[in-house]
Amino acid sequence: MSLFRLDASIRVEGSHSRAIADIVEQEWRTVHPESAVVTRQIGIDPVPATAWATAVKATSVPPADRSPAQIRSLELAEAEAEQLIGADALLFAVPLYNFGVSQHFKTWVDLVICDPRMRSGVEPATAGKRAVLVTVRGGSYAAGTPREGWDHATAWMRRILADVWKLDLKVVESEFTLAGVNPAFERFKDLARQIRAAAEETARDHGRNLAGELRV
Secondary structure, eight states: EEEEEOOOSOOOTTOOHHHHHHHHHHHHHHHHHHSEEEEEEEETTOOTTTTHHHHHHHHHOOGGGOOOHHHHHHHHHHHHHHHHHTOOOOOOOEEETTTTEEEHOOOOOOOOTSSTTTTTSSTTTTTTEEEEEEEHHHHHOOOOTTTTTTOHHHHHHIIIIIIOOOOOOOOOOEEOOTTTSSGGGGHHHHHHHHHHHHHHHHHHHHHHHHHTTTOO
């Protein structure tokens, strides 16, 4: 049994997405204490920005004619995809940045899709795998809030993970993570604590389900 965990936060200390994902991972480890956990820190060790474009161009070039850079990019796409395909369960921790998806996560997804086993239009090699997505937002973008609809990341991530890669996906969401940091959110501190507590409980539930359903 193995778990693949990806973190897209650019922070290590003080990262809310990491902290909530830690809860999911701990529930996994409780059930599978001897199992491997493969980690990928794309927020601090990102995929090269040019890798995707190079890999895309390489797919239209006969193998014998590919440049060293094209070969390296395709090999990187294969390696990144293999970590997903080789794991029994998947955990993604991706915060909202500037109202959209993390650039590191988007670049990583684009590169993975260059692998023939994960390419759009084919049955992905990850189909049916159980996965948890943890995502956090500094403010609130819920219905009725001033910035309703400004979260342009969560729906896209659901589309990729659940619909394109066909993962059996569960999602943990938390908001107002800037309460206590940004003075503009000071009056929401109590609400932020309630939201965080609920998110942590959801993380425990999804972590137990992720691990328990794969018990051997």
